[in-house]
Amino acid sequence: MPVLGVPMWRRVLLTARSRRWRPHRSVTTAIARARALAFGVLTIVGGVVVRWTPARSHPTAADYPKVFVVGCPRSGTTWVADILGRHPAVIRGQESQLYSTIRHSLGTYGAYNPIGWARLFYGVERGVRIGANAGMHFYVDAHTLLRVGWAVLGSAPRRDQVTPKLVRAVLDSYFVQQGGTAGRVLVEKTPTHVFYLDDILTGFPDAHVVEVVRDGRDVCVSMALRSERVSAFPTTNEGRIRLWVHAVEAGRVATNDARWHGRIVKVRYEDLKASPVEQIARMFAAVDLPASDDLVREIAEASDIARFATGPGEFRHRGEVGTWVDHLSAEDEAAFRSLAGATFTAAGYSFDSPGDSASHSP
Numbered sequence: 001m002p003v004l005g006v007p008m009w010r011r012v013l014l015t016a017r018s019r020r021w022r023p024h025r026s027v028t029t030a031i032a033r034a035r036a037l038a039f040g041v042l043t044i045v046g047g048v049v050v051r052w053t054p055a056r057s058h059p060t061a062a063d064y065p066k067v068f069v070v071g072c073p074r075s076g077t078t079w080v081a082d083i084l085g086r087h088p089a090v091i092r093g094q095e096s097q098l099y100s101t102i103r104h105s106l107g108t109y110g111a112y113n114p115i116g117w118a119r120l121f122y123g124v125e126r127g128v129r130i131g132a133n134a135g136m137h138f139y140v141d142a143h144t145l146l147r148v149g150w151a152v153l154g155s156a157p158r159r160d161q162v163t164p165k166l167v168r169a170v171l172d173s174y175f176v177q178q179g180g181t182a183g184r185v186l187v188e189k190t191p192t193h194v195f196y197l198d199d200i201l202t203g204f205p206d207a208h209v210v211e212v213v214r215d216g217r218d219v220c221v222s223m224a225l226r227s228e229r230v231s232a233f234p235t236t237n238e239g240r241i242r243l244w245v246h247a248v249e250a251g252r253v254a255t256n257d258a259r260w261h262g263r264i265v266k267v268r269y270e271d272l273k274a275s276p277v278e279q280i281a282r283m284f285a286a287v288d289l290p291a292s293d294d295l296v297r298e299i300a301e302a303s304d305i306a307r308f309a310t311g312p313g314e315f316r317h318r319g320e321v322g323t324w325v326d327h328l329s330a331e332d333e334a335a336f337r338s339l340a341g342a343t344f345t346a347a348g349y350s351f352d353s354p355g356d357s358a359s360h361s362p
Contacts, residue, residue, distance in 0.1 A: 032129075036122035039142055040114035046146070047112075047153020064175060065185040066204050067287050070194035071212035072247035073233065074222035076269040079305050079319070080212050081189035083280055086299045087289050091178045093188045095134035098170060099196040102163045111162040117149060134190070139174040148173055164203035185289065194247050197254040201263055208287040209260075211251045213347055214269035216244040216340050217324035217333070224327070237332050241339045248343050268348070270321050276300040 067090075069081045085092030101123060109116030120136070124145055127137030140148060148169040157165050175186050193200060200207060220240040223233040234240045255264050265286040272279045277300045284291045291299075305319035328336070336344075337351065344351070 032125060033118070033122055036118040036125065037114060039121040039146055040117035043117045043146055043149035043153065044112055044114050046150040050150045050154030051156055063206055064180060064182070065288065066171070066207040067185060067187045067210060068193055068200050068207060069187065069189035069191075069210045069212065070197070071191050071251070072194070072214070072216075072219055072244045073191045074219050074226060075191065075212045075214040075247075076272070076305075077189050077191045077212045079269075079303070080210060080267055080272070080283075081187060083283070083299060083303045084187045084210070084287075084289070086303060087185075087284065087291065087295075089183060089289060090185050090187050091175060091180055093171075093174060093186060094138035095190045096136060096139055096170075096188055097134055097190050097192070098136060098139075098167050098188075099163065099190075099193055099199060101136055102166055106162055106166070111153065111157065111159065121145060136170065139170050144173055145170075164199065167203065185287075191247075194250050197250065197260070197264070201254070201260050207263070209254075209264045210283060210287065211255070211264055211266050212269060213248060213251065213266060215321070215324070215349055216241065216248070216344055217328060217336055218269075218321065219244050220332075220336065221324045221327045237335055238339065241336055245340045245343045248347055252343075252346065273305070273319070273321055276304070 067084060069077050069084065071077045081092060084090055101120065105119035105123075106116040109119075121142050123135060124137045124140065124142055126132070127135040128141070136145070148166065152162065152165045152169055155165065171186060171188070175184075180186065194211060197209060200209060220237060223240045223243075224237070227233050227235060234243055251264070251266070254260055255266065265283060267279060267283055277296055280300050281291065281293075281296045284296065324333075341351075
């Protein structure tokens, strides 16, 4: 059995394509960056003006329930978000990457540095331009972000308040735009928000988190196969294993924190696959989404992952349990046992029963 990984020739080709100089694209990029910087300057100036003068605020919403779906990438977070999104009370948002995006811009340069804001604006407009499948551009356009920025800076936040205030403002704006009203629930899915659980649960006292956990060996296989089409994941087996360990441990630490008791719901991919009706009913009850037995059965049938499987390398592969057996070499499996063994067993899995999840129920 071959060791999984993206072939070297393919990595070289993708790198060459991404770095090839194209004059027209260079001009377009320069214009986009200049525009983003202008928006950044306007945000700072507007924020100061709003602070000292009465001004119209950006769209806001009364407190409303939020559910954040998190977990290691390729663990089934999209499937779980799709299930939640089929509930009639839910407004589902796309993958926002809000926390990492804002931290890497304003957290790096500061809330009153236009370069930090310029990075946000550039990311929003670039996301639209290239059709990115994740990012802030699903929630705000540049002009909405400008108004949101004015409101956030106008409130004179401390440095540690900028990210939570901006995240809340972006989500509120999206909720209002989507027709959110009392009784509706916003569901947002960003796998890597598992590394920001303290920020999420502190910033949103009304929120629940659904953490999706999947056998790390299947996760590593899924990442490797998906890497044949996109470059979003570690290119080595060791890197993929460490990402899974890091994500699962982050979820475990938060779950064991007494402050978040009852607010983090763990959903095991294998349990959901084996008993979808039972697990969906449990998940809905845990996040306070009332659902009749008929509705649960209807959603379970409509969201059956087998309906959406598209093949190797695609966004949704086969969706089966235990596919690692056909893909991981003895060397890969030994590396997983060495690097992830403790986390694997702590998560309720057993090396003696591949794909078996009956021994543990979160």
